[in-house]
Amino acid sequence: MAAESRYILVTKRDCPTCQLIEPALEELALSAPVRVFNQDGAGFPATAAADVIDDSELAGSWALDVEIVPTLIRYEGETEAGRTEGWDRSAWRALTHLNDLGASLPEFRPGCGSLTRDPGIAPRLAARYGGGGLTARRIDLAPLEDAIETCYERGWSDGLPVVPPTPERVLAMLAGTNRDPGETLGEVPPDLVPVSIEKIAINAVMAGCRPEYLPVVISAVEAALEEPFCMHGLLATTYFSGPMVVVSGPLARRIGMNAGGNALGQGNRANATIGRALQLVIRNVGGGRPGGVDRAALGNPGKYTFCFAEDDDPAWTSLSEDRGFARDETTVTLFAADGVQGIVDQKAREPEPLCRSFAAGLRVVSHPKMVQAADAFLVVSPEHARVFHDAGWSKQRVTERLHELLTIDGSELVQGAGGMAEGLPVKLKGRSLRKFREGGLTLVRAGGSAGMFSAIIAGWGASGEIGSSPVTREVKS
Amino acid sequence: MSETVLLDPGSERDPSQREPRALPLDLSGRTVGLLDISKPRGDVFLDEIASLLEAEGATVTRFRKPTFTRPAPTELRQDIAEQCDLVLEGLAD
Numbered sequence: 221m222a223a224e225s226r227y228i229l230v231t232k233r234d235c236p237t238c239q240l241i242e243p244a245l246e247e248l249a250l251s252a253p254v255r256v257f258n259q260d261g262a263g264f265p266a267t268a269a270a271d272v273i274d275d276s277e278l279a280g281s282w283a284l285d286v287e288i289v290p291t292l293i294r295y296e297g298e299t300e301a302g303r304t305e306g307w308d309r310s311a312w313r314a315l316t317h318l319n320d321l322g323a324s325l326p327e328f329r330p331g332c333g334s335l336t337r338d339p340g341i342a343p344r345l346a347a348r349y350g351g352g353g354l355t356a357r358r359i360d361l362a363p364l365e366d367a368i369e370t371c372y373e374r375g376w377s378d379g380l381p382v383v384p385p386t387p388e389r390v391l392a393m394l395a396g397t398n399r400d401p402g403e404t405l406g407e408v409p410p411d412l413v414p415v416s417i418e419k420i421a422i423n424a425v426m427a428g429c430r431p432e433y434l435p436v437v438i439s440a441v442e443a444a445l446e447e448p449f450c451m452h453g454l455l456a457t458t459y460f461s462g463p464m465v466v467v468s469g470p471l472a473r474r475i476g477m478n479a480g481g482n483a484l485g486q487g488n489r490a491n492a493t494i495g496r497a498l499q500l501v502i503r504n505v506g507g508g509r510p511g512g513v514d515r516a517a518l519g520n521p522g523k524y525t526f527c528f529a530e531d532d533d534p535a536w537t538s539l540s541e542d543r544g545f546a547r548d549e550t551t552v553t554l555f556a557a558d559g560v561q562g563i564v565d566q567k568a569r570e571p572e573p574l575c576r577s578f579a580a581g582l583r584v585v586s587h588p589k590m591v592q593a594a595d596a597f598l599v600v601s602p603e604h605a606r607v608f609h610d611a612g613w614s615k616q617r618v619t620e621r622l623h624e625l626l627t628i629d630g631s632e633l634v635q636g637a638g639g640m641a642e643g644l645p646v647k648l649k650g651r652s653l654r655k656f657r658e659g660g661l662t663l664v665r666a667g668g669s670a671g672m673f674s675a676i677i678a679g680w681g682a683s684g685e686i687g688s689s690p691v692t693r694e695v696k697s
Numbered sequence: 698m699s700e701t702v703l704l705d706p707g708s709e710r711d712p713s714q715r716e717p718r719a720l721p722l723d724l725s726g727r728t729v730g731l732l733d734i735s736k737p738r739g740d741v742f743l744d745e746i747a748s749l750l751e752a753e754g755a756t757v758t759r760f761r762k763p764t765f766t767r768p769a770p771t772e773l774r775q776d777i778a779e780q781c782d783l784v785l786e787g788l789a790d
Binding site for chain 2: 358361370385387426500
């Protein structure tokens with residue numbers, strides 16, 4: 221039976237067990253054809269009995285999907301009939317049916333890791349030898365072409381350098397999700413181009429993401445494509461807004477997002493690159509570019525990237541919970557956001573005066589006389605949140621009080637009031653109107669431990685059914 | 698890591714090879730820059746080109762590199778980009 225078999229042995233010289241088993245290889249090669257793939261150069265194993273192949277390029281090892289060296293594989297014809305890893309005398313004997321094999325060797329020695337499993341190698345091998353399932357068009361660069369400059373010239377950049385999306389990097393990125401690279405999520409405006417997981421991974425590479433951020437990026441894209449978010453209009457508007465991403469839940473901490481000091485600022489890779497990846501998908505896949513369909517009069521710096529994590533505050537419900545998910549679920553919430561307006565109150569020690577400060581700041585969103593137009597997020601810092609916690613005020617109670625304080629007499633809002641032409645139709649003079657529509661004011665917790673400052677993030681003037689509503693999606697691996 | 702192949706991040710609706718910009722069929726009313734790279738007698742050649750271009754209705758603006766041994770200075774390239782619709786550059790004598 222053994223005579224009908226043939227064997228492949230995968231080794232590396234740098235592995236003591238591979239060196240140890242050389243006598244067993246000699247014995248085996250006397251009974252059946254043996255081909256050896258050696259991973260670290262020619263000249264090992266030094267045997268004339270077997271057909272030794274230099275597999276430094278790892279093509280053979282990759283095709284055989286080897287994890288450990290030595291690995292001995294038995295074939296019957298073209299079919300693999302079994303394999304064993306490391307040196308386990310009884311396992312080698314069982315596989316080869318040679319009952320005296322390796323009599324001079326110890327009973328057992330573990331093997332070493334295959335070079336195909338070294339960190340960072342697998343994506344390179346997948347790119348080189350196939351198996352990655354990539355279907356995006358490949359762009360060949362000329363020998364002297366600089367990849368980063370090429371990305372600029374082809375219009376793939378938001379203005380900052382991007383990481384060149386090589387097949388190796390994209391395959392490494394795709395390791396961050398279990399989803400099929402070919403799965404299509406929907407059509408990205410404005411050109412309504414179908415977007416696949418692979419295209420998202422390419423843009424995530426360019427944005428600078430790590431693979432573990434990819435599930436968050438995918439969920440952010442899914443949220444952007446939901447009809448209530450109105451991504452087309454948000455892109456096309458002359459208004460300031462762009463998509464802001466808030467990540468709530470345990471994964472935000474696991475991937476190292478910043479919900480603390482400078483959460484809305486620079487310096488954290490996950491915050492910076494997740495928001496940027498979403499913008500690059502819209503730019504590159506959807507074709508949404510400034511001066512093209514993006515008609516913003518001024519825009520805002522958040523259109524490079526605007527993404528942060530919500531702080532885990534046990535005293536308040538989380539954004540995930542507020543949006544109908546469980547606290548231990550990780551969600552992304554997208555909001556059509558302008559920039560950040562700070563609100564200072566260093567004197568309030570009770571909820572009511574602090575709510576009044578917040579309300580006064582929120583009153584000016586879009587324009588002090590505009591109501592039921594833009595939504596807003598209020599990012600409450602730890603020192604401000606403490607005032608509410610000490611008094612036992614829930615987030616919902618604060619929100620409701622803000623709505624009450626932002627119920628405004630129509631006479632203050634109509635055209636001409638305060639000497640400003642802007643305003644509501646004069647016929648609304650006798651009415652009393654809420655600044656924000658139902659669900660239009662969202663509170664989240666973030667920020668560093670020092671500073672009695674919170675942040676108002678105003679939204680697009682077109683909210684709700686006529687424009688954009690915040691959209692939340694669960695993050696799945 | 699080798700960066701000789703990139704994956705297209707976009708819609709793939711554009712050609713993968715960038716095409717040179719189409720040449721205009723008519724020069725009248727256009728400004729053509731003539732870049733003298735400072736090779737001897739280049740100016741004589743370019744004088745002749747200039748008169749031919751002007752006969753076609755083009756406005757000709759002359760530029761000169763400080764030396765043919767080095768690439769054009771950034772400021773000179775920016776001047777040409779700012780002032781001209783087209784540019785002709787002699788590469789050698």
